[in-house]
Amino acid sequence: MQFPESWLREFCNPPLTTQQLADTLTMAGLEVEELEPVAPAFSDIVVGEIKEAVQHPDADRLRVCKVDVGGPELLNIVCGAPNARVGIKVPCAMVGAELPPGEDGKPFKIKIGKLRGVESYGMLCSAKELKLADDHGGLLELPADAPLGQNIREYLNLDDTLFTLKLTPNLAHNLSVYGIAREVSALTGAALRPLSFPVAAVGTQDKLPVKIEATDLCGRFSGRIIRNVNTKARTPQWMVDRLARCGQRSVAPLVDISNYVMFELGRPSHIFDLDKIHGGLHVRWGKVGEQLKLLNGNTITIDDFLKVGVIADDKEIESLAGIMGGDATAVSDDTRNIYVEAAFWWPKAVAGRSRHFNFSTDAGHRFERGVDPQHTVEHIERITQLVLEICGTPETVCGAMDDQKPNMPDARQVTLRVARAAKVIGMPLTQQQCYDALTGLGLPTEQGDGVLTVTAPSFRFDINLEEDLIEEVARMIGYENLPTSKPLAPISPKLRAENRRGQYEVRHLLAGLGYQETINFSFVEEKWEQELAGNPNPIKLLNPIASHLSVMRSSLIGSLLQVLKFNVDRKASRVRVFEIGRVFLRDESVEESDTTVKGFSQPMRVAGLAYGPANTLQWSASENGKIDFFDVKGDVQALLAPLDATFEPAEHPAMHPGRCARVLQGGRAIGFVGELHPRWRQSWDLAQAPVLFELELDAVLARKVPVFQSVAKHQAVERDIAVVVAENVTHAAVMDAIHSGAPQGMLRSAVLFDVFRPKAGSSGGLADGEKSLAIRLALGSDTAALADADIESAVQGILQSLTDKTGARLR
Template sequence: MKFSENWLRSWVNPALDTDGLGHQLTMAGLEVEAQVAAAPAFNNVVVAEVLEVVKHPNADRLNVCQVNVGEAAPITIVCGASNVAVGVKVPCARIGAVLPGDFKIKQAKVRNVESFGMLCSAKELGLAEESNGLWLLPADAPVGTTIRDYLDLDDTLFTLKLTPNRSDCLGIAGLAREVAAITGCAITPMVVAPVADSIPDTLPVTISADTCGLYCGRVVRGVNAAAATPDWMVRRLERSGIRSINAVVDITNYVLLELGQPMHAFDLAQLTGGISVRPAATGEKLALLNGQAVELNPDYLLIADDSRALALAGIMGGAGSGVETTTTDVFLEAAWFAPDAIAGKARNFGLNTDSSFRFERGVDFFATRAAMERATQLLLDICGGKAGPVSEVRGELPQRAPILLRTSRVRRVLGIALSAQQIEAILDRLRFRFVAQGEDFQVTPPSYRFDLGIEADLIEELARIHGYDNIPALPPQGQLSMLPASEGLRPLRRLRQLLVSRDYQETVSYAFLEAEVERDLCGNNAPVSLQNPIASQYSVMRSSLLGGLIGALRVNLSRRQSRVRLFEAGACFAAVNGGYTQTERLAGLCYGSVQPEQWGAPARSVDFYDAKGDVEALFAPRSLSFVAATHPASHPGRSAQIFLGEQAIGWIGELHPQWQQQYDLPQATVWFEVDSAVLQASAAPEACDVSRFPPVRRDLAVVVDEGVSAATLLSALQATVAEHVIEVGLFDVYRGKGLEEGKKSLAFRVLLQDTQKTLTESEIEQNMMQLVAALQRCGAQLRG
């Protein structure tokens, strides 16, 4: 929205300079994007009349002029312009004037003739880029008046970057209303008196579209479309970015800028029958005023007569029915269209007109009739003619429902104590209709504020008018307290630190991967598919973290990293019973040697038991059990399911040779994956007595079948309720000489201790007998 400051100040004139007005507009949400002077700086240039022109005695192309500058006697000026003539009125720069470019006017002698000033062109005053001679002013220009006053050049052009919700400020009347509310100064309202009809002529109007809520039309006959548009109107149009076309079109554009109501004028002689507002037919074509031919469909609204389409409603008029300088009879229209009916339609044809810009944001339907009366009066004053009565047809207009504004809510949202009296004063300044209900208000939004629909919108209005600068910037206040930290829950960061301390590095991968990876590594033939994947290789959601870890491993190997230990914590997804589940897991991967290359220890590749030790360290002091089981990603004989008590919580294993080969991994890779929720859970520590007496160690060696696992025997020993046993552990496995084929020897370490006394031999033997009995129940025999 571009406008002239002087035009605005003719409506409302706050006690602010130009910069102050711009600041107030910006702080109220009407951002000033540009603020430039209407004319470059120059001074001491007046309207002058040429009284006499004679040839210069010493130069063929120069003239000596006697010029009336409004003083008692004319002055002599030497001029070389080709269009200088007796009786013309032109700008005259007096001695001492400073023109654009710091050009100073001095008394000079030109070929032995004294010259006391300079007659100017528009280019020399910085008001045009090119000129063909002196700037010829209208014959009624008052001699002696400064050009700046005569042409209203001491003006500033503002360009506002309005947000889409502030369509009410797309006219000078709306801007003036807003400035009056912001500054609290009085507004000079424009009184639009109805124009009495002097002829009975009308055109019948019908509306067959729900999106046209109001249509006003009026016949005006006997107009002189070739009449000159007044200079004041041309200046205001040009300073708002609209060029002058002819008097009738200029008037409709002027009303658009003044009241924010788009209007259009048809040549009445080109119309047949009545006017109808209707949807376009499929494939219907229309030639627009800009020469563009468009093909329409029922989504577009048309203004039509009985024989053809005349205009694209709310966007642009059609060719063949527009007003020319030869037009004598016109039909003026002003209408209201629902924003949804116009929004986006102009852009479909590469158009962006002043009308569509306003209609798609919302036009004040209450001002439509006033705009018609205003345009009619201007047309009669400038072009003459006689007006008929207004044809007005109403459809369904928006209803403005009251909004409850609570003073308590205002204070809570804004953080300042606005009293009910202050709120009432601001609502009065905004010209909102309201009814007070104690400290609350029922506010009815005006017809020009389409953006007001809920209480928060009104609170924003209060903040704007009260002034954001007047809302103190208070530091945030709050009570700080220590949050409870459950001893039964280990934070994930502690588990991350534990893995980092064991030489792992964390990786973060996408939760998406290829469907083939999900099928190969997880045996998942029905993964959660993405409707709009970011790339073809990320088409499904992961049900395991293993795919991302292998991808990270391959990247490291491609960069010559021979020893890699990675882990990741993240979410996994699965489809269950028509829905989806999400679980948090932690997974790790080991590749290469156990330790970095060194001289102090022999080189050894990482194996199943290295990863098993890392998993046990994560769960310590809780004990895990590992049960041999088959996993799609793992080597058939080197895979186990991890149990915590009776609960299965994860997997551990060596990558299957098939996948090792498929993913180009030169060595075996060991991986594990566990449930994060179970991993984070932890039993609260319990205090116990520290014994002052030394522990006693006894060793148990038993012979069992190869099919009996050490874990089975350990579980049996740990489940035995022996009073003084504090620790049981496996320390040796033997196969070979002295044992039958298919047998193995397992040796267990048993520690016994009492907190109150030294254990006697009988007490030790009693405990050991209980342990031996437990082993025998598992098929073990004491080794001789």
């Protein structure tokens, strides 16, 4: 919200400097984002009138002017402006005057000079030279009644300051100069000038038929016909200046009047060309397929995604309710008869509609936050007053006021407990302090025993709860006056269970394994979900930040592949990345709570990707092979340690069907590890296949509680065995058979250290479809040294178990 200080002080003029006023507003929650002077510094520039303008004898583009500045003599000034002519009043810089600084930052001082042999005693100025505007359209022409010799800063009110406020959404009542003046009056105690709305003389009882068909859209609709107006009139300079200082360009008198009242009182309104309306007006919800060309030139089509309110006539829609008017009924220089409309639109009926059509307006910004429904008639009287002053003619006739109130909002009563306010604000408060703060803001308040009951006025849509009133009390006291005190509260540390580790430990472990962390968006391409995650029904976003990032991810794999592709395209030969992030799944069993959304599960996962050489280039390695499945499998085992994980063949939409394994922990599936599927490798244009893993984070965070165990007193005995098993027998099955066949407490460890498969054309003592596994067994006892008979018995028991459970035979 931008406005000039002088306009604010017309309504409320506290005895404060500009900076003090800005500080007061900021400390009351109305943050002053910027203070900027209306015009840069310059001096000795006055109003002058050109009395004579003749051609320069030696220059085609120069004129020698005689200028009256209210002094005893006319000044001789040479000027090259194309509009320098007799009779106009312009800014005149006297000898000794300083103009605004140029590009070098230094002010320009006017001296007596000679231009092509003719002496010049001053300079006639353009708006650009005074840095009042960017365009250089010649001299700045002033109104004919400008007093000669008056300082131009005083005449144009250039010793003014522009305030720019950064308002929060709940402060919609401050989206007008009068609304801010009301706040200043409450904060400083300065008198607030009451508003007066003179009632225009009614010359005709004509009314435009208006039917409100959607009362959940429009709660009040007021309007008036005004005939025989002069739309070719010129907007007064004072109004043009005020609009410009509010950041609004002057368009045409009727449009300027509507905008002026909006900035003055916070009331958006609309003026129709009455002769372009077919029949009457209908206030209703738009129908799917209806189109409207707006004042900004855009043509919008109403769809079934969001209900949109419209004002229509008997033939077509003419306006987007509370947002923008239509081009078909816009006023123009040919307009003679107008219809002035001011309405109350329910905030929920306007909110989001501008964004739906990819534009925003000042009217929509105000209506979606709430505009006072009580003063539509008075504000139309204010608009009428300005129309008559600026565009009125002897034939101008005002119609009777038409005011319909089908669904006005009810007044809300909110109770404030003084003790509660003191506790929340953190300082002692009296009931009188609270009463004075609330009544100063114009809030009707009744007192009880330690309780205040406030009836929220029609312009305060933000007052619904006791906390809203507490905030108002705190604002009026001033945030800078609140005491600074340290909070006192019992502190009980939240200790993590011993069988859990933190996410940072997982991050450090992966970083130690050579992986680098990435952070990616939770919304991804729908194609990734369908192809890489095998999710045909992903969760779609209603308002994606980009058209291709349209769904929520159910897997981290797509994000990691994009990171890989980004790096490979930039000639990275070795990439190892990981991400810890949330995925989003449909799950009807999830109930609504403070941390969950009904019907959606949001578990955390950890995923990693390895690509390129297994190791970085080093002098001690004669050969550096490519990363493979077993390298990443080892990383997964290290990540889950000290808990043991088992792996079984599986299929995953993103992974190679023969080089993919499901990761199990305690018999429960917790994720996948595998090589990227060849078709995705080809579609992503990768020179080799990366190896990926994705695990449930909760399973990774689990760990064993350390248990004390004494050091063995007796040395362990190692025995190597080689067994022949079928090719389809897994390592996990072999280890399960060994552990189940060993005597209780005797087997310290079992490690597979060799796998033998015969070469093509040579049996090696094995049949087709067989392999030989060499396993080292470590046997020991905590009570006594093992005898040969004990060792042999243990080995035979293990071999028998292998035979029974896996069909193995001793090689």
